[in-house]
Every structure is written in structure tokens, then in C-alpha cells.
Amino acid sequence: MTQFNKVIDRTNTRSVKWDMTETLFKNKEVLPMWVADMDFETPDAVKNAIAERAAHGVFGYTITDDKVHQSIQNWLQNRHQWEINTDWLQYSPGVVPSLHTMVEALTEKEDKILIQTPVYPPFFNVVQKHERELVENPLVEQNGRFEIDFEDFEKKLQQGVKAFILCSPHNPVGRVWTKEELKRMAELCLQYNVLIFADEIHADLILPGYTHIPIASLSEDIAYQTITCLSPTKTFNIAGLQASYIVTPNKQFRKKIEEQFGLQGVGVKMLNTLGITALEAAYEHGESWLNELIHVLDSNKQYVMDTIHSNTDKIKVVEPEGTYLVWLDCRGLQLSHEELKEFMQKEAQVGLNDGASFGKDGEGFMRINIACPPSILEEGVHRILQAIERA
CATH class of the missing domain: 3.90.1150.10 (Aspartate Aminotransferase, domain 1)
Incomplete structure (x- = not known):
């Protein structure tokens, strides 16, 4: 070490x-x-892959091909026991741009969007910048550990919330949500027809004794209600290379997100050459x-x-x-x-x-x-x- x-x-x-x-x-x-x-x-595997790619000397527009898709598919299966199809994937420079795109593509102005505070600061901007109504479900501290107030969570959903931005694991309180907690939140979202936008960028950074469970892996119904944002950038310290991806089996969601990417310009959904190289190398050789x-x-x-x-x-x-x-x-x-x-x-x-x-x-x-x-x-x-x- x-x-x-x-x-x-x-x-x-x-x-x-x-x-x-x-x-x-x-x-x-x-x-x-x-x-x-x-x-x-x-x-080292990531540094070496970048150096080898840089030695080529040409850095034109670069695609994410089947090999890249499969590296993600294998990582999610091996690390998180989550089976996905590679056609569920879409790419973006980062989770925050993805969340902005999802809010614009899948909700309307004045729609209510719920977050669990205290939470990663961009969540506030993601909601308010697009003229959506911010709804807060504050976490409750119990003996030095933060818990979900499910009574308040359901009460807020009943008020017509359109989407819920989940932070899992939670930043900043460090909670790794249990299967029971995730299932209860997801089932309430299904009951009240609330979309789940899951920011799971810290999914790989789980301390001993805990297990990250992708919320979309809980059931097929939950998966079709969920769009998950993931990235190797926090895990392998490559945030400056700007490489992230979105996962959802819901074709309608993917189509709307694709259309929104189109409105923002083709560059939003393209990863940079070295970002792609780093993503693949990290997932293939970084465990x-x-x-x-x-x-x-x-x-x-x-x-x-x-x-x-x-x-x-x-x-x-x-x-x-x-x-x-x-x-x-x-x-x-x-x-x-x-x-x-x-x-x-x-x-x-x-x-x-x-x-x-x-x-x-x-x-x-x-x-x-x-x-x-x-x-x-x-x-x-x-x-x-x-x-x-x-x-």
C-alpha cells in the first residue's frame, strides 16, 4: 500500500x-x-493506457464501442451483481450534466422534485435552474447516524412529486442505504408514480461491512422507473477526464434523453478520447x-x-x-x-x-x-x- x-x-x-x-x-x-x-x-493500468493512446498522436472524435460497453456491463455484474444490457447505456461528461438533462427531458416546469437533505449541493441547482419546485425530505439524525424519515417521504410524494433524486451512497452523510431502505423508497415511488433519478457515482467506494445495492437492480418494475448515473471518475481519481454514463432499461426514457442531448448539441453525449481510454482501462484492470x-x-x-x-x-x-x-x-x-x-x-x-x-x-x-x-x-x-x- x-x-x-x-x-x-x-x-x-x-x-x-x-x-x-x-x-x-x-x-x-x-x-x-x-x-x-x-x-x-x-x-498504473490507467496511466499506461492513456500514455499508449497519447503516443498515437491523433485525437479526433472518438466512439464508445462494444468493448467499452462490455467493460461497463462486466464491472456492474462483477462488482455489484447487477445485470444490464449494453443497449441501456448512454454517455455524458459527468453526472451533474446528466441530471440536468434528465430533469429537462423527463419533467416539466413547475413539477415537484424531491431531494434528501443535507445533500450534494448541485442537486438544488439541478431542480431550481429549470424552474422545477424543490421539495425536501430531510434526513433524521439518530444516535450519530442519519436515517430516512419515511413518514415525511411518503407525505411529500403524496403532494404530487414527479421525480426523486436519490444520492446513493449518500453525500455528505456517508450512508450506504440498506436493501430494505432502498426497497421501501422504490416501492413508494412506484405507488405514487414518481421517477427515480439515482446518482450512484460513489457506488464503488464502499467501506468494509457494507454493500452497495443499485436501486434499479431490485426488480424489473423499479428498473423501468429508474435512471441511474454512474462513473469511474470518483473511484479511480480521473474526474478531470470527464467520463460518465446513464443506465436505464426504459426505452422511452432513453429516447427522451437522447432527444434532449440533441437539443444541447452533439458534444454533450460524446466522451473525450482519453476519458474513454481511462474508463475502459479502469474497469478492466483497476479492481x-x-x-x-x-x-x-x-x-x-x-x-x-x-x-x-x-x-x-x-x-x-x-x-x-x-x-x-x-x-x-x-x-x-x-x-x-x-x-x-x-x-x-x-x-x-x-x-x-x-x-x-x-x-x-x-x-x-x-x-x-x-x-x-x-x-x-x-x-x-x-x-x-x-x-x-x-x-
Whole structure:
């Protein structure tokens, strides 16, 4: 696992995470631990495939062929026991563009769309930008673990919700939804004729003891009500290569999405040459690297929990079940949210995600990215604890 201990200087590479630190946090000494990419090198198989393709020297328009489709089909079958047909696939540069397209293609202005807060910030924009009505089903904290309020969920669906954007695994609270939870949500969506837009981009990043279940794999009826967004970009740290895909067996949905892609211009549904190369190489040869990564993330998670909980009672770590993003309950610091942001930036000098950006339910929380070498993680946690001691 020495590859995951290596500290790589990402500055001056146009890195959003590292090269925008001073701009975003007004302090060049801040240690960035926010945006959801990793400070690890991608697998050698991916680097080698990109280098080989780059050596060819011609980068014209590039297709996704049967070999690429099959690499996705095999990955979903082997990693998640989900059997799909390759004709269920459509491609896009990223999950967020896909969600925008799905909202436009499959709902109408003023339709109600439900999300479960606190949640990945673009979900709000995906709904509101297209003049749809945002409906929130806040998650409920129970003994440090976030649960679904099913009574409220059903009540909201009864009010005429057209679509539900599911975050699975959930960002930022780190829940890996159980089969029972997924089935209950899906059956309610079927009962009230609600479309399911499933963002499952973190599906491969599941910590030991938990299992990701694609919601569309639960039954044929649920599959036909669902459009799932997936990508290798979070899994293998290739987000800059912009490669994602949509899965649905529903021909009508695929046709409407295809038509919407057409309205937006042909480039939206085409992947870039190196993105295709990386996707295929990652899915064909990246599993052993991923298995090692999971152990590193589990160790990093345990370090954060043990170190913070043994040194302060002012921050509680919400234990993640998946993703490499950890939700920190900072309400014990008794700071307003603006004061909390300033405390982390100026006193602790760590760059975290602002909890309020995940919705009003996120006030008093911060999100930390633990997908980094242990030495960087230790430095970040040390800075936070030292700042609390000084306060």
C-alpha cells in the first residue's frame, strides 16, 4: 500500500483543490481537504493506457464501442451483481450534466422534485435552474447516524412529486442505504408514480461491512422507473477526464434523453478520447487497486474517528459507511455557521466544505475529504485539534 502513502505535489497542475486554495479560502496556508477528488495516483493500468493512446498522436472524435460497453456491463455484474444490457447505456461528461438533462427531458416546469437533505449541493441547482419546485425530505439524525424519515417521504410524494433524486451512497452523510431502505423508497415511488433519478457515482467506494445495492437492480418494475448515473471518475481519481454514463432499461426514457442531448448539441453525449481510454482501462484492470484503496480509506476513517473523539468532545464524527467524505458535527463548538467557517479557515487553517452548502440542515457541520496520504490527513486533523485547544 506504499503507493497510497506517497505525497504528490499537485500545485501548479491547475488543480481545483490545490491551486484555488488562496482564492477560495483567502489564506494560502490553508490545507485543502474539500473538493471530492483524491490525492492518490490513478492505477498504473490507467496511466499506461492513456500514455499508449497519447503516443498515437491523433485525437479526433472518438466512439464508445462494444468493448467499452462490455467493460461497463462486466464491472456492474462483477462488482455489484447487477445485470444490464449494453443497449441501456448512454454517455455524458459527468453526472451533474446528466441530471440536468434528465430533469429537462423527463419533467416539466413547475413539477415537484424531491431531494434528501443535507445533500450534494448541485442537486438544488439541478431542480431550481429549470424552474422545477424543490421539495425536501430531510434526513433524521439518530444516535450519530442519519436515517430516512419515511413518514415525511411518503407525505411529500403524496403532494404530487414527479421525480426523486436519490444520492446513493449518500453525500455528505456517508450512508450506504440498506436493501430494505432502498426497497421501501422504490416501492413508494412506484405507488405514487414518481421517477427515480439515482446518482450512484460513489457506488464503488464502499467501506468494509457494507454493500452497495443499485436501486434499479431490485426488480424489473423499479428498473423501468429508474435512471441511474454512474462513473469511474470518483473511484479511480480521473474526474478531470470527464467520463460518465446513464443506465436505464426504459426505452422511452432513453429516447427522451437522447432527444434532449440533441437539443444541447452533439458534444454533450460524446466522451473525450482519453476519458474513454481511462474508463475502459479502469474497469478492466483497476479492481485490485480499488480493493487496496478501500483498506486505506477505512484506516483513514478510523484514524479520524479515534483521534478526534479521544481528544475533544466538541466535534463528533459521523461514521461513514461509504465514500471518502466524512461529515463532521461541529455544533459542540457553539459557533454560528459563519464563525465556524472562519474558525476552520483562519484558526485551524484547513479548507473544508461548508456544511450549509448542503442545505440548511447542514449548518453546524463541515465535510472533510479523507482520500489523501495518512501524513496529510494527520496534519489536517492535528490543525483542527490544535485550534480547538487554543480557542
